Amino acid sequence: MATPASSHGVSVEVNGEQIELEVPARRLLVHFLRDDLGLTGTHVGCDTGNCGACTVHLNGEPVKSCMLLAVQADGARITTIEGLAADGELTLLQRSFNEHHALQCGYCTPGMLMSATALLERTPRPSEEDVRLALQGNICRCTGYVNIVEAVVAVGGGA
Amino acid sequence: MLLREVEYVRPATVEEAVSLLGSYEGARALAGGQTLVNVMKARAAAPDVLVDLADLEELRAIGFSADGLLEIGAMVTYAQLVGSSEVEVARPILAEVAATIADVQVRNRGTVGGNVCVADPTNHLPPLLLALDATFTIRGPESERTVSADEFFVGVYMTAVSEGELLTKVSVPPSSGAGDGFAGLTIGKHGTYVANAAATVSDEGGVRIALGCVDAVPVRASAMEERLAGGDLSAEAVAAAAEGLGASLDPPSDAHGSGDFRRHLAEVSAVRAVLQAASRRKAA
Numbered sequence: 001m002a003t004p005a006s007s008h009g010v011s012v013e014v015n016g017e018q019i020e021l022e023v024p025a026r027r028l029l030v031h032f033l034r035d036d037l038g039l040t041g042t043h044v045g046c047d048t049g050n051c052g053a054c055t056v057h058l059n060g061e062p063v064k065s066c067m068l069l070a071v072q073a074d075g076a077r078i079t080t081i082e083g084l085a086a087d088g089e090l091t092l093l094q095r096s097f098n099e100h101h102a103l104q105c106g107y108c109t110p111g112m113l114m115s116a117t118a119l120l121e122r123t124p125r126p127s128e129e130d131v132r133l134a135l136q137g138n139i140c141r142c143t144g145y146v147n148i149v150e151a152v153v154a155v156g157g158g159a
Numbered sequence: 160m161l162l163r164e165v166e167y168v169r170p171a172t173v174e175e176a177v178s179l180l181g182s183y184e185g186a187r188a189l190a191g192g193q194t195l196v197n198v199m200k201a202r203a204a205a206p207d208v209l210v211d212l213a214d215l216e217e218l219r220a221i222g223f224s225a226d227g228l229l230e231i232g233a234m235v236t237y238a239q240l241v242g243s244s245e246v247e248v249a250r251p252i253l254a255e256v257a258a259t260i261a262d263v264q265v266r267n268r269g270t271v272g273g274n275v276c277v278a279d280p281t282n283h284l285p286p287l288l289l290a291l292d293a294t295f296t297i298r299g300p301e302s303e304r305t306v307s308a309d310e311f312f313v314g315v316y317m318t319a320v321s322e323g324e325l326l327t328k329v330s331v332p333p334s335s336g337a338g339d340g341f342a343g344l345t346i347g348k349h350g351t352y353v354a355n356a357a358a359t360v361s362d363e364g365g366v367r368i369a370l371g372c373v374d375a376v377p378v379r380a381s382a383m384e385e386r387l388a389g390g391d392l393s394a395e396a397v398a399a400a401a402e403g404l405g406a407s408l409d410p411p412s413d414a415h416g417s418g419d420f421r422r423h424l425a426e427v428s429a430v431r432a433v434l435q436a437a438s439r440r441k442a443a
Contacts, residue, residue, distance in 0.1 A: 001175055004166035004183060004208045025167035025209070028160065028196075047160050049197050052264060061238070061267040066160075067196045068268070071167050072189070072211060115263065136349060137262025 010074045014039070015083030023070045030054045032070035033080055041081035041110050045139070052138035055111035056080045062118040064137070081110035084117060092155050093117055100151035104142035111138045116152045125156035160200045169211040173218065173298060173327060176210055181300050181323030183208040188325060190234055190273035193265050218272070218327060221245045228294075228330040233272025238263075240271065250291065250331050252339035252357075256283050259349045272326050275311070278318050278376075281352050285312055286371035287341060289379065290357035290432075292364070293331045299324045308369075312376035337361030340435030343371070343428045346415055353416045354424035356380070358432035360392065360440050366433060370425050373410035380404055380429055392437040400433075401426045 011020050014037060023032055033039045033056065045053030047066055054065040057079040084091050093116055096102070103109045112135060119126055119134035126134070131152045132145075140148065166183075170176040180186050185207030189195055198204040212218055218234035221243045229249040231240070240246050240257040247254060260266060260274075260283050274284045275295070289308040296305050297320050311319045320326050343355025355371040366387040368380040386400035405422030412418045 001178055001182075002168045002170055004168040004179070004186075004210075006164055006166050008167060024164075026162035026165050028162070047200065049193065049265070052262070055264055058267075062264050063268050064264045067193055067265075069167065069192070069196065069209075071169075072192065072213060074169070118263070134263055137264045 008071045008074065010070055012073050012075070013077045015079060025069065025071050027070045028066055029056070029068040029070045029073050029078075030065040032073075033065060033078075036070075039080050039082050043107055043110055045107065045111070050139065051108065052111040052115065053108050055114040055138065057114060057118060060118070060121075062115050062137075079114075081113060084113060091117070093120060093152065096151040096155045097148070100147045100154060102143065102148040102151035108138060108140045108142075112140065112148055116148075116155075119152065120155060123156075125158065126153060127158070128153055162196075162199050163202060163205050165199070165206060166208045167211060168208065169214055171214055173215055173325065176212060176215060177298050177300055177323070177325050179208070179210045180325060186210055188212055188276075190270040190276075191236060191268035192273075193261075193269040194273060194277045194279075212272075212325075223249070224330060227333055229333055231271050231329045231331065233270065233276075233326045233328060235271050237266035237269050237271075237274075241266065249333040250339070251334075252287065252291070252341060253331065256287055256341050256357075259283070259345075261349065271329055275329065276318055276320060276326055278312055278314075278316050280315055280375060280377075281372050283341075283352065283355070283371075286355060286369040286377040287357040288329060288331070289369035289377045290359050290367050291331050291339065292359075292367065293329050295319070295326060296328045296330065297324050298327045303327070305330075308377070309379075315375045334359075335361070336441040337364065338436040338438065338440030340432040340437075340439065342431035342435060344424050351415075354410070354421045354428055356425065356428035356432040358429065358436040360433065360436040362440075366392075366436075368429050368433060370408070370429060373408045373421055373425050378408070382407065383429060383433075387433065392433065394434060397430050397433050397437075401430045404429060 043053040045051035049067045056065045131149045187206035189209040189211045218232040220232045237257040241254045294305050295311045338360045340358045344353045358368045366384050370378045383400045405426045410418045410421035
């Protein structure tokens with residue numbers, strides 16, 4: 001029978017790089033990414049699972065990294081905001097956020113981009129309703145969402 | 160946020176998980192963590208050992224039993240329910256309701272087992288599973304037992320799953336022509352329910368109605384069911400059958416609504432759920 005322990009070796013692929021690290025069982029994935037790996041693009045907004053600023057992809061699906069222990073991610077493939085722009089080249093979605101003025105303070109933006117990227121992978125030409133539903137778990141206090149939704153819809157070729 | 164120190168273990172089999180849950184004091188099963196991790200942050204729960212069910216593949220399956228019941232493993236996520244062809248064929252209301260739980264990120268992690276074992280009175284699945292006459296399979300160290308929804312939900316955050324036991328699956332009868340409905344009032348689209356009702360209408364079983372958010376556990380609207388047993392499911396008949404339902408309840412008051420408001424909402428939700436279910440019933 002496996003034995004419970006307060007510290008575990010975690011093996012994860014983060015943005016294509018294989019990482020092996022011993023972490024306390026109580027460490028949240030978001031702190032593992034930010035503090036252990038220095039990937040501070042993933043933000044801690046509310047720390048209660050409501051705001052979505054900490055959204056990352058776990059095996060390709062968006063999840064909130066403040067509602068997951070790092071040890072739960074053992075064996076998983078993780079993509080963070082730092083993993084989107086391959087070789088420093090912004091993705092179409094990132095450029096669209098820029099062009100549509102889809103951010104003001106920018107705090108929620110990493111989470112918005114991760115959720116919207118996942119949507120576009122499943123639904124390449126999303127409607128406004130698709131986008132609003134996909135971004136339901138991401139809260140923005142600045143923009144009123146209008147430009148964010150336009151930026152995502154535009155990537156799919158919509159108006 | 161820094162959680163209290165905790166030990167963690169990821170068993171490879173259900174037997175091992177049950178054995179771990181029974182061997183360590185303060186051990187608790189960890190499913191998707193969409194409630195448990197947050198209540199641990201708030202220090203509202205302080206388990207000493209987390210038994211992570213992530214590797215238990217048999218708990219992630221959706222299938223059919225030999226006698227045709229739709230079997231949903233406790234670790235099946237809401238996103239899995241939404242995308243399941245088995246659910247779509249056998250009981251599509253489960254996918255329809257799961258699609259309205261919280262948001263995409265939560266639906267990717269949150270599980271059926273977690274939803275019912277947390278047994279929060281405002282959760283979506285408890286009243287729905289009561290209306291659908293679901294059964295719950297609980298594995299203990301010695302044996303396995305199956306309980307009805309009536310027996311499963313015991314109180315606020317309390318179920319029939321005892322210490323050292325594990326919910327392994329939820330079984331739901333296929334609709335077989337029955338119509339199902341779900342209605343209520345949420346705080347924001349896809350938010351927490353203030354009150355809700357689930358209903359199913361079938362030729363053999365008549366009408367089953369379950370109310371959420373009005374008591375510690377989901378409640379059957381038995382008097383309303385009996386009044387509808389005659390088969391008249393017109394809007395007028397259903398509204399008449401719901402009269403007095405609210406007065407029979409003693410729901411809590413909180414920031415989202417007074418007890419009186421919830422009494423009213425319970426009646427309205429029950430009527431809407433029954434009418435939706437009736438409109439979806441397939442003619443025999």
